[in-house]
Amino acid sequence: MSGVGGEKRSPIRRAGSWVADRWVQWWWIDVPLAAALTLFFAFTPGVHAVFDLLGNLRLADRRSIYTDMLTIATLFAGFSTLATATYLGWSSRGVRAVRDLVGKDLLWLWLSATTMPWLCATTLVIVKMVDRGTPPTNPTRWIAIGTLIVVGEQLARVIYLFYSLAMIEQRPNSQTPVRPVASVPIGMKRKAEG
Numbered sequence: 001m002s003g004v005g006g007e008k009r010s011p012i013r014r015a016g017s018w019v020a021d022r023w024v025q026w027w028w029i030d031v032p033l034a035a036a037l038t039l040f041f042a043f044t045p046g047v048h049a050v051f052d053l054l055g056n057l058r059l060a061d062r063r064s065i066y067t068d069m070l071t072i073a074t075l076f077a078g079f080s081t082l083a084t085a086t087y088l089g090w091s092s093r094g095v096r097a098v099r100d101l102v103g104k105d106l107l108w109l110w111l112s113a114t115t116m117p118w119l120c121a122t123t124l125v126i127v128k129m130v131d132r133g134t135p136p137t138n139p140t141r142w143i144a145i146g147t148l149i150v151v152g153e154q155l156a157r158v159i160y161l162f163y164s165l166a167m168i169e170q171r172p173n174s175q176t177p178v179r180p181v182a183s184v185p186i187g188m189k190r191k192a193e194g
Helices: 011-025 027-043 045-051 059-089 093-130 140-170
Strands: none
Touching: 011 093, 011 140, 027 045, 027 093, 027 140, 059 093, 059 140, 093 140
16 A cells, blocks of 8 residues: 555554544544543552542542543533534535535534533533542542543544544645636726826
8 A cells, every 4th residue: 555655654554544544433432442441540550550640639639620620621612612613614625525425424523522522521520529538539530530531532533633624625626717806907097197
């Protein structure tokens, strides 16, 4: 398989491209992937100590961090909504072709990116209400960490989609003829004095 400019791509790069493409397309994989990572962080002894940042905090500090996480999730929700509205406003021939070709799949990606941050924000509110700091600490902190992983995954996907569509939107359309502004050059005439 040839890459850009005719260079051959290694099997590792092809495999990496395949994984990245599937991750972008499989919008539903974020929650299971975040759950698997969170369980790994929570139950692997050497890793647990590194990633249990919330477990070493007092309850008041942990709740403050939950508020910060909630702010991040809602800011991302606003960004993804704005990106969706911008995408819907684009009307170039290239973006219309993409909509015609993969419209339903792209719609699911945008719906996921628009709703998931709000679900994450709601989850963080529930975590903040439920965490009572029972000894040693309430395990709901791991749900907050998993939620933040989902927000990060969604943010990466939205940025990738927005960038890809923006590149299509900005691509010059070679099939559209360039229309001159005026049929004859515009000049200025001086009014004769006198």
